[in-house]
Amino acid sequence: MRKPADRAQVEAELQRVVELRHPEPHSVLGVHPDGDGMVVRAYRPEAVSLHVLPEFGGKVPMVHRTGGVFEARINGRTEPFSYLLEVEYPGKKVFTLRDPYSFLPTLGELDLYFAGEGRHERLWERMGAHLIHHNGVKGTSFAVWAPTASGVSVVGDFNGWDGRLHSMRRMGSSGIWELFVPEVGEGTRYKFEIRPGQGGRLLKSDPFAFRTETPPATASVVHDLARYAWGDTAWLEAREKQTEAARQPWSVYEVHLGSWRRVVEDGDRPMTYRELAPELSRYVKELGFTHVELLPVAEHPYGGSWGYQVGGYYAPTSRFGHPDDFRYLVDYLHQEGVGIIVDWVPGHFPRDTHVLGNFDGTALYEHADPRKGAQPDWGTLVFNFGRNEVRNFLIANALFWLEEYHIDGLRVDAVASMLYLDYSRKHGEWIPNRWGGRENEEAIQFLRELNDTIRRKHPGVVVIAEESTAWPKVSQPTSEGGLGFHFKWNMGWMHDTLSYFGKDPIHRQYHHNQLTFGLLYAFSEHFMLPLSHDEVVHGKGSLYGRMPGDAWQKRANLRALFAWMWAHPGKKLLFMGGEFGQPGEWNHDKSLDWHLLDDPGHKGIQKLVGDLNRVYRELPALHDADSEPVGFQWLQPDASAANVLAFVRRSRTPGRHVVCVANLSPVPRENYRVGFPLVGRYVELVNSDAGEYGGSGLGNNGQVHTEPTGWDGQPASVALTLPPLSVVWFTPG
Numbered sequence: 001m002r003k004p005a006d007r008a009q010v011e012a013e014l015q016r017v018v019e020l021r022h023p024e025p026h027s028v029l030g031v032h033p034d035g036d037g038m039v040v041r042a043y044r045p046e047a048v049s050l051h052v053l054p055e056f057g058g059k060v061p062m063v064h065r066t067g068g069v070f071e072a073r074i075n076g077r078t079e080p081f082s083y084l085l086e087v088e089y090p091g092k093k094v095f096t097l098r099d100p101y102s103f104l105p106t107l108g109e110l111d112l113y114f115a116g117e118g119r120h121e122r123l124w125e126r127m128g129a130h131l132i133h134h135n136g137v138k139g140t141s142f143a144v145w146a147p148t149a150s151g152v153s154v155v156g157d158f159n160g161w162d163g164r165l166h167s168m169r170r171m172g173s174s175g176i177w178e179l180f181v182p183e184v185g186e187g188t189r190y191k192f193e194i195r196p197g198q199g200g201r202l203l204k205s206d207p208f209a210f211r212t213e214t215p216p217a218t219a220s221v222v223h224d225l226a227r228y229a230w231g232d233t234a235w236l237e238a239r240e241k242q243t244e245a246a247r248q249p250w251s252v253y254e255v256h257l258g259s260w261r262r263v264v265e266d267g268d269r270p271m272t273y274r275e276l277a278p279e280l281s282r283y284v285k286e287l288g289f290t291h292v293e294l295l296p297v298a299e300h301p302y303g304g305s306w307g308y309q310v311g312g313y314y315a316p317t318s319r320f321g322h323p324d325d326f327r328y329l330v331d332y333l334h335q336e337g338v339g340i341i342v343d344w345v346p347g348h349f350p351r352d353t354h355v356l357g358n359f360d361g362t363a364l365y366e367h368a369d370p371r372k373g374a375q376p377d378w379g380t381l382v383f384n385f386g387r388n389e390v391r392n393f394l395i396a397n398a399l400f401w402l403e404e405y406h407i408d409g410l411r412v413d414a415v416a417s418m419l420y421l422d423y424s425r426k427h428g429e430w431i432p433n434r435w436g437g438r439e440n441e442e443a444i445q446f447l448r449e450l451n452d453t454i455r456r457k458h459p460g461v462v463v464i465a466e467e468s469t470a471w472p473k474v475s476q477p478t479s480e481g482g483l484g485f486h487f488k489w490n491m492g493w494m495h496d497t498l499s500y501f502g503k504d505p506i507h508r509q510y511h512h513n514q515l516t517f518g519l520l521y522a523f524s525e526h527f528m529l530p531l532s533h534d535e536v537v538h539g540k541g542s543l544y545g546r547m548p549g550d551a552w553q554k555r556a557n558l559r560a561l562f563a564w565m566w567a568h569p570g571k572k573l574l575f576m577g578g579e580f581g582q583p584g585e586w587n588h589d590k591s592l593d594w595h596l597l598d599d600p601g602h603k604g605i606q607k608l609v610g611d612l613n614r615v616y617r618e619l620p621a622l623h624d625a626d627s628e629p630v631g632f633q634w635l636q637p638d639a640s641a642a643n644v645l646a647f648v649r650r651s652r653t654p655g656r657h658v659v660c661v662a663n664l665s666p667v668p669r670e671n672y673r674v675g676f677p678l679v680g681r682y683v684e685l686v687n688s689d690a691g692e693y694g695g696s697g698l699g700n701n702g703q704v705h706t707e708p709t710g711w712d713g714q715p716a717s718v719a720l721t722l723p724p725l726s727v728v729w730f731t732p733g
Helices: 004-018 109-117 233-241 273-287 323-335 388-404 415-419 441-457 491-501 505-511 513-520 551-567 594-598 600-618
Strands: 030-034 037-043 049-054 063-066 069-075 083-089 093-098 128-134 137-145 151-156 176-182 189-195 202-204 251-255 291-294 312-316 339-344 380-382 409-412 462-465 487-489 527-531 571-575 632-636 644-649 658-663 669-676 680-687 703-706 716-722 726-732
Touching: 004 037, 004 063, 004 069, 049 069, 109 388, 128 176, 137 151, 137 189, 151 176, 233 323, 251 273, 251 600, 273 323, 273 600, 291 409, 312 323, 312 388, 323 339, 339 388, 388 409, 388 441, 415 441, 441 462, 491 505, 491 513, 491 527, 491 551, 513 632, 551 571, 551 600, 551 658, 551 726, 594 600, 600 680, 632 669, 644 669, 658 669, 658 716, 703 716, 716 726
Parallel strands: 251 291, 251 571, 291 339, 339 409, 409 462, 462 487, 487 527, 527 571
Antiparallel strands: 030 037, 037 069, 049 083, 063 069, 083 093, 128 137, 137 176, 151 189, 189 202, 632 644, 644 658, 658 726, 669 716, 680 703, 680 726
């Protein structure tokens, strides 16, 4: 028998269990030695009676001790044993269940050690909710990080959302709480009830949840990651061999899943992941894009954020279906030869009370000081990149999307907001670094670790930075002092180019440098040229709408913009709707205006984009030296009075070059002489004014013959007919 002192200690611990403040309820509840026998304790408030059903037979009544704690003594046993609990509630409602406090922990010492060090690269396999067999029993293991909490429970459908029934145990100094709950299966809704040290109660969604309810509902849902059968092995094997991303053609179609195409006949609802798979795949292949980039698909509370305020970092949004349905979309695109990039948001997260903010009653994932922990632009919270566990949460999350969902690339949102401590903050609203500077050293280290980890584990995957400042070496290796990204969005090119094309042609001669300036820095980074969703919202109008002139001129200018962009050094990205000249600003609650494709003018823009992609992919001169001066040579950079520009694109290896000539004035130019690298025949690869694209059809009858007359520093030249508001590509033929 226990000594009286031991008994008093047990009483004190049982009281902590009743108060839901015990850090290790397993040390009191469950089965334990007691003198020359064993004692079984269970906490079942509201129960009328309990019985123990031992594995060796019999039925032992349990005595109610205090506050819902029941106890039974089993004599003659000195080792723990398996048992069931029979619980009777008022109204003679009887349930038989396995006791969660009779099971050993599901987390090992190495898991806890690497998590604490911030080096657990497969953290999602241990944290959150996992369907497992534990000691021969099916159920779900739960684990959550809440280091300052005085108590944590898992609540859900299986316990009536009663936090008294499944208190978790704290795993030493790790701050991780764990519990195995038998017989909890796939599709069960749950949350964590966290009791901060200062009292109160927080009801939080699982940061590692693989599935969620559909917003505005906020519960996490138990999901088995292992059951989907992939069919894209060939794609993945080929991808891992393509390690020189900068030399490959990248033409990216950016898509918001909820508004690309909606099902009008079914209440104008968005298409599901499975409905999108064949439709999006067919469309992207027809237009020749190499990749689709999806606006953040991670679960987010507010649809109007377009996914950029993430609440569930490990769960595809349930708005369009089940996680396996999203896998089906990725799998389908891969099998059709289309890559997938996903926007990823490690810089900030929303303040919604059920997600990461103030998670255990303290600033856990964010900085406590709002001068570092709050993002004024978006009303969000900023991750504390200096904390091991937070860095681990994010880096493991990046690997999770690559490994569990076979994503081919991550576009990292708002990198500038991470790099600068004073981003969008006034004097006195930010804290300098240890050197007195504005650089966020912790975020810089995080980004370098992120990119090095991905390059090491997945050499065929790319990471793309949306970075809008002059920060040096964003896309250079960390070994050379860079941040380690593969590509950087060229925001300067985007702003200058859209500004130029948005001007009335009569004024363009005074803004000629907006198209030439970008070539001064074009080879300082591995750039991607973005015409993204950000350029068609917030009153900016559509790309088509920003073009000057009447409808014919708008279409001509837009075609010229695309032909200029596809010839310019840098990988390509175009937001949905731009490819056929959607006139209206993008609305995330509406479908694109697909009926416009009945208009030959809009259909022509779409056909041009398809042809640009085809030629761009076929000719190395247009993509394999994007980041090197050898890939570009000006022929006429200074013909501002005529609004003409001309240049040559070359490959890193001997092969066909491409001559690009742009006449961005509204009048044709006859007998306009341009220098060419070779004497002989050149064919027109693309003419943005061709009749098949909705243009005037003016040009050079599909070919020209250069003569040995030096011009523009070249040994040959030819007098061209340049259509108005056009860009024409030539190659030796």
